[in-house]
Amino acid sequence: MEVANSPRIKVLLLTGQSNQWHNWKVSSRALASVVEDESIFELDTIVSPSAGEDFSEFSPNWGDYDVILLDYEGDEWAEDVKSAFVDYVRGGGGVVAFHAADNAFPNWVEFNEMIGVGGWGDRDESVGSMVRWRDGEMVLDDASAGAMHPDAFEFQVETRAPKHPVMKGLPASWLHAIDEQYSCLRGPAKNLTVLATAIAGPEIENGTGEHEPMLMAIDFGEGRVFHTTLGHVGADDTETPLAMKCAGFIETLYRGLEWAATGSVTRDVPADFPSSEKTSVR
Incomplete structure (x- = not known):
């Protein structure tokens, strides 16, 4: 839907690298198609240099956009580019971290604060705690564990912040189509709100039996970050x-x-939003 007389939201999809377990070309194509289908958004895409290539000309003008959609896990950016990105978000810019983007930049302190928690990249206890949902509240777990996931399966996504704008009106629980369920993500978890969780029981290989965060909202200065772990592309x-x-x-x-x-x-x-009993795909 588009609100009358409202300017379109300017979105920058930043992509171009992924690790050996993902395919950014497929995921970014799908993200672009989805965003372009919704009239309130105006999309630009920047594809970074490939792994190991020259990044000297890579310098997005972050301030041209209302929100940056990150589908990127790869080479480090130059320090001035990183600094400009931090200033953009801290000053009120928006970020959406999509799935494997939370594997990026394990040693970039401000990025880890933006995304709240991340996975892989040798992230250990030194970068922060795991975020879990226990007894109706977010809990920080300092146990030793590294990021993992069960084999892809259909799972229930449970709403944990029903009054948050992202979650308002959505079902208390809905069945997500077959996907990886990230677990044991860890990080600073500052100013983080758990929006939704999912659980893989111990009967499932690599199931933690914990309610793991699937959707999160993070405040970073004046900026807002939405972190979705959903959407694996092999x-x-x-x-x-x-x-x-x-x-x-x-x-x-x-x-x-x-x-x-x-x-x-x-x-x-939307009328086709999944129920707790049935998935819904478009």
């Missing part, structure tokens, strides 16, 4: 996977983009 995938076709993934992405950019959400819950 290295060998050539077509958009069900995880990214899930109406729940798409709607929460839309809401996260709008909230990160503006601080509010104008969207109604």
Whole structure:
């Protein structure tokens, strides 16, 4: 939907590198298609140099955009580019960290604060705690563990912050299409709100039995960050996977983009949003 007389939200999709377990070409194509389908957004895309190539000309003008959609896990940026990004977000810019973007930049202190928690990249206890949901509240867990996930499966996503603009009106629980369920992510977890969680029981290989954060909102200075761990695209995938076709993934992405950019959400819950019993893919 588009609010009458409202300017379109300017989105920059930043992509171009992923590790050996992901395929940024497929995920960024799917993200671009989804964002372009929604009239409140105006999308530009920047593809970074490939791994090991020259980054000297890589210098996005962050301030041209209301929100940066990160589908990137790769080479470090130059210090001045990183500094400008920090200033952009701290000054009120929006960020959406998509799935494997939370594996990026393990040694960049401010980035870890922006995304709240991250995975892999040798992230250990030194970068912060794991975030869990226990007895109705967020808990910081300092136990020793590294990021992992079970094999992809359908799982329930449970709303934990029903009054937050991103989650308002969404079901208390909904069945997400087959996807990786990230677990044991860890980081500073400053100014972080858990929006939704999911659990893989101990009967599932690599299931932690913990309610792990799937959707998060983080305040960073005056800026807002929406972190979604959903939407895995495997290295060998050539077509958009069900995880990214899930109406729940798409709607929460839309809401996260709008909230990160503006601080509010104008969207109604779509009729095809998943229920607790049935997935819904587009």
